[in-house]
Amino acid sequence: MRTAVSGIESAAAQLGTAGGAAFAHAIRTTDRVSKETAVASDGFTVGGCAKGAGMIAPDLATLLVFLTTDAVAEPGDVRTALRDGAAPIWNNLTVDGCSSTNDTVLLLANGASGVRPSVGALTDAVARATEDLAAQVVSDAEGATTALVVQVDGAGSHADAQAVARTVAGSLLIKTAVFGRDPNPGRILQAVGASGAAFEPDAVDAWIAGHPVVERGRVPGGFDPAPVARAMDAPDVVLRVRLGEGSGSATAFGCDLGYDYVRINSEYST
Amino acid sequence: MRTAVSGIESAAAQLGTAGGAAFAHAIRTTDRVSKETAVASDGFTVGGCAKGAGMIAPDLATLLVFLTTDAVAEPGDVRTALRDGAAPIWNNLTVDGCSSTNDTVLLLANGASGVRPSVGALTDAVARATEDLAAQVVSDAEGATTALVVQVDGAGSHADAQAVARTVAGSLLIKTAVFGRDPNPGRILQAVGASGAAFEPDAVDAWIAGHPVVERGRVPGGFDPAPVARAMDAPDVVLRVRLGEGSGSATAFGCDLGYDYVRINSEYST
Numbered sequence: 418m419r420t421a422v423s424g425i426e427s428a429a430a431q432l433g434t435a436g437g438a439a440f441a442h443a444i445r446t447t448d449r450v451s452k453e454t455a456v457a458s459d460g461f462t463v464g465g466c467a468k469g470a471g472m473i474a475p476d477l478a479t480l481l482v483f484l485t486t487d488a489v490a491e492p493g494d495v496r497t498a499l500r501d502g503a504a505p506i507w508n509n510l511t512v513d514g515c516s517s518t519n520d521t522v523l524l525l526a527n528g529a530s531g532v533r534p535s536v537g538a539l540t541d542a543v544a545r546a547t548e549d550l551a552a553q554v555v556s557d558a559e560g561a562t563t564a565l566v567v568q569v570d571g572a573g574s575h576a577d578a579q580a581v582a583r584t585v586a587g588s589l590l591i592k593t594a595v596f597g598r599d600p601n602p603g604r605i606l607q608a609v610g611a612s613g614a615a616f617e618p619d620a621v622d623a624w625i626a627g628h629p630v631v632e633r634g635r636v637p638g639g640f641d642p643a644p645v646a647r648a649m650d651a652p653d654v655v656l657r658v659r660l661g662e663g664s665g666s667a668t669a670f671g672c673d674l675g676y677d678y679v680r681i682n683s684e685y686s687t
Numbered sequence: 688m689r690t691a692v693s694g695i696e697s698a699a700a701q702l703g704t705a706g707g708a709a710f711a712h713a714i715r716t717t718d719r720v721s722k723e724t725a726v727a728s729d730g731f732t733v734g735g736c737a738k739g740a741g742m743i744a745p746d747l748a749t750l751l752v753f754l755t756t757d758a759v760a761e762p763g764d765v766r767t768a769l770r771d772g773a774a775p776i777w778n779n780l781t782v783d784g785c786s787s788t789n790d791t792v793l794l795l796a797n798g799a800s801g802v803r804p805s806v807g808a809l810t811d812a813v814a815r816a817t818e819d820l821a822a823q824v825v826s827d828a829e830g831a832t833t834a835l836v837v838q839v840d841g842a843g844s845h846a847d848a849q850a851v852a853r854t855v856a857g858s859l860l861i862k863t864a865v866f867g868r869d870p871n872p873g874r875i876l877q878a879v880g881a882s883g884a885a886f887e888p889d890a891v892d893a894w895i896a897g898h899p900v901v902e903r904g905r906v907p908g909g910f911d912p913a914p915v916a917r918a919m920d921a922p923d924v925v926l927r928v929r930l931g932e933g934s935g936s937a938t939a940f941g942c943d944l945g946y947d948y949v950r951i952n953s954e955y956s957t
Contacts, residue, residue: 513859514784515877589783589859590952597953607785675953679946682860683867 441466444481447681452553458542460532461488467550469520470512470559480554482507482522484546486539487530494536499524502543506551509579509669511587512558513678551670556652560678563595564653565671572665577614579667581658584612586671595654595673600645602631609658620661626654711736714751717951722823728812730802731758737820739790740782740829750824752777752792754816756809757800764806769794772813776821779849779939781857782828783948821940826922830948833865834923835941842935847884849937851928854882856941865924865943870915872901879928890931896924 441451445468452467469480484503503522524543534542555564567586572578585591588608594601605623609616623631626648630640648654711721717740725734739750754773773792794813804812825834837856842848855861858878864871875893879886893901896918900910918924 515858515860515874515881588785589948590785593949593952596949599953604785611785674949676946676949678859679863679866679944679949682863683869683945 437464437466440483441468444468446470447559449557450553452550452557454546454549454553456542456546456549458488458538459534461486461530461534461539461542463488463539463542463546465546465550467554469554470557480507480520482547482550484522484524484543486524486526486542487528487532488526488539488542489528489531489533490526490536490539494539495524495526497536498540498543502540503547506544506547506668506670509582509586509667510551510555511583511669511671512555512561513674513682514587552653555670555672558672559681560675561672562675563649563651563673565592565595565673566653566655567669567671568655568657568666569660569668570657570664570666571620571660571662572667573615573660573662574665575667576665577612577616577660577662578665579669580612580614581609581616581660582667582669584608585656585658586669589674591656592671592674595649596675598646598649600625600628600630600642600649602636602640605631605656605658606634609660614660616660616662622659624655624657625649626651707734707736710753711738714738716740717829719827720823722820722827724816724819724823726812726816726819728758728808729804731756731800731804731809731812733758733809733812733816735816735820737824739824740827750777750790750792752817752820754792754794754813756794756796756812757798757802758796758809758812759798759801759803760796760806760809764809765794765796767806768810768813772810773817776814776817776938776940779853779856779937780821780825781853781939781941782825782831783944783952784857822923825940825942828942829951830945831942832945833919833921833943835862835865835943836923836925837939837941838925838927838936839930839938840927840934840936841890841930841932842937843885843930843932844935845937846935847882847886847930847932848935849939850882850884851879851886851930852937852939854878855926855928856939859944861926862941862944865919866945868916868919870895870898870900870912870919872906872910875901875926875928876904879930884930886930886932892929894925894927895919896921 441453447470448468455462455464463484463486465484467482507522552564565586567582569578569582585608590604591608594604619634621631621634625645628645629637711723715738718738722737725732733754733756735754737752777792822834835856837852839848839852855878860874861878864874889904891901891904895915898915898918899907
């Protein structure tokens with residue numbers, strides 16, 4: 418805690434256009450790397466940084482996100498961009514299912530570019546910057562070896578797609594299977610079923626890193642797990658689930674869970 | 688799977704009054720021990736057995752509970768005893784947060800005792816048998832070293848008490864802290880806050896194995912974690928949370944989470 422505070426003080430002493438990296442470094446706690454992003458749009462830029470690796474210190478901040486833009490934007494547009502561009506992504510991110518008491522996402526606009534984008538363009542740029550930071554956060558999650566992107570489509574509603582994406586991304590059995598590079602169709606179907614979403618089991622398809630692992634609710638004929646397991650040995654793995662209900666879609670961001678998560682959260686008192 | 692099936696066949700070959708233990712043994716999959724119980728009440732008995740250690744095989748059964756009684760009971764009374772005596776306990780039990788597709792709890796009554804208990808007495812006996820079996824299930828949970836009993840009282844409603852008990856029992860950060868024998872007040876307060884229940888932070892008290900760890904929302908003055916940590920090194924640990932809202936109470940049953948949970952669920956494909 419003392420380290421973080423003096424880090425912030427030292428970053429404050431370097432206030433200036435080049436201080437961003439020092440700030441991103443200073444706000445880290447258990448983070449192994451700094452997380453920064455910059456998205457160029459039509460005449461304006463959205464930049465940002467974030468810290469967060471787990472709910473390791475619930476009496477301190479666990480997820481802090483600072484987004485800045487040189488766009489000209491009214492407060493209402495900034496709120497819209499945060500609500501529609503940033504919130505859906507951060508709210509679909511899980512490391513350990515333990516939400517924090519004090520997560521913070523800020524968006525600051527100073528108008529320095531002189532460009533006033535449409536609220537849609539601003540929201541889109543904020544969403545792209547947020548996706549970049551969220552991917553960096555899950556890659557640096559406590560004890561994680563692989564980031565997991567869960568894409569759900571074909572749900573009967575957006576809410577159902579959200580429920581499936583969050584349940585799959587948060588499932589301990591999927592997280593440990595990803596850690597073990599085990600393409601496990603049964604665990605995917607179990608999580609879809611436990612989500613509470615409406616679905617027809619015989620209409621579910623799923624892919625891991627592009628490989629089909631569930632076809633119409635069943636393991637594909639002649640399924641060979643070996644190439645899928647090899648494809649899972651990557652910095653990030655996309656798990657796609659398609660239901661046969663409608664056009665609802667959602668994406669959740671997670672990570673695997675391995676021995677280091679247990680070590681970090683059991684061996685040291687916080 | 689083949690082992691379990693031939694186990695059931697061999698148990699079936701031994702049908703008789705002494706076959707209960709063989710049946711309880713035969714239905715095990717990853718269970719390390721058989722779980723059996725018997726509760727004597729006023730002139731009748733409730734017996735039972737269960738299997739379950741985690742959602743390790745979602746294409747097979749993961750939690751099976753068989754309760755029997757020699758009480759005389761109408762189908763409606765048996766349903767009431769299951770709903771009020773057994774369901775609240777099984778529905779507040781978590782090993783890894785991954786609910787199964789095919790959990791089963793059966794209660795069979797043959798009337799052999801000739802005693803017809805009140806529905807309240809039957810429900811009470813079923814509840815005591817269920818508590819015994821549930822405690823055996825969490826003690827045998829995959830990778831667990833300690834069973835965790837979360838008792839919540841003082842909540843504004845039963846639903847709020849349920850939410851707090853389930854969130855605390857299911858929290859990865861609390862499960863890993865219990866594995867590390869780390870009395871961690873911050874993680875308890877985080878889970879209470881994340882539960883969605885109404886509560887006043889300054890009115891929360893908590894105890895681990897009878898030791899106060901939160902007093903009116905704060906770590907007690909002169910708090911010494913060492914004796915609490917020693918008390919946590921036991922086959923089961925009671926974590927009590929008292930809110931200052933009302934008279935709602937609930938109990939959830941869980942366990943710690945250690946390296947062996949990760950090993951069991953990542954190293955072997957199911």
